[in-house]
Amino acid sequence: MQITDKLTKQIDEMRYITAENAWRYRTILRFFYLQYEKMKYWMYKEELFQELKTHDEFKDYTMETCRQDLDVLISWKNFVAVQDTAKVATVEEFKNKQFRYELSEYSVEIERLTIKLENLFVESASLESSLLERIKEQIEKLTEMVSKSEKEVGVWWGSLNNDFKRLNQNYQDYIRPKCH
Structure with missing residues (x-):
């Protein structure tokens, strides 16, 4: 066996699975993954928030918490965020940065693996x-x-x-x- 930097480095993209708020992060990643399977690759935080609020577990969830969760998942490289300037009409709107979010390649594969693991005993x-x-x-x-x-x-x-x-x-x- 050869021990390389690749082997010994922490996989940041997997932090969401065991983090303190894993139940929220895993739900967010699963929603994005299900949308990804439908070939909807980019989404806004408002779309995520609207979906989460339809579930009792997220009845007290706020848009601010949603933004914070997305920021954490970006810092762990689960998402790629791109500023959407298509609808910007004023300088103030430009400063208020609206982002579109996409799952990273690692996150797609991690979600595939977690789904497989969830069904491992079934199969x-x-x-x-x-x-x-x-x-x-x-x-x-x-x-x-x-x-x-x-x-x-x-x-x-x-x-x-x-x-x-x-x-x-x-x-x-x-x-x-x-x-x-």
């Missing part, structure tokens, strides 16, 4: 409750789907179908006779 021929919980959550979104675009409904439906297929495979693998 290992066991009847893990996390898959059933995810199916339940997807079914509870059924009424929301009425107001969504065809693309969003398609993504939701595909995910729900994949989970049912995986559940079917898992129960078959689980009850399959074991060779001794």
Whole structure:
């Protein structure tokens, strides 16, 4: 084994997973990742804030806290922020810097890994409750789907179908006779 600088340096982009406010940071990164999967790469803090406020866990969340969370995630290299000057009409608006945020490449891969880890037990021929919980959550979104675009409904439906297929495979693998 060769010990290099790359091996021994801290991976800043993973700090959000274990930080004090990990529950908020992980939610933020997951929302951006889900948008990334829909090929929506850039977002404003207002879009994030609007989404978070729809969840009970974020009922006391403020725009200032949202901005601070994004600043922390930028400092850990989870996001790339670019000042949006397209809508600027005055010097004051320019000074008030509006940013668009994009997930860094590392963050995309970290989110892929965390999703895989969240489902690891599900895919290992066991009847893990996390898959059933995810199916339940997807079914509870059924009424929301009425107001969504065809693309969003398609993504939701595909995910729900994949989970049912995986559940079917898992129960078959689980009850399959074991060779001794």
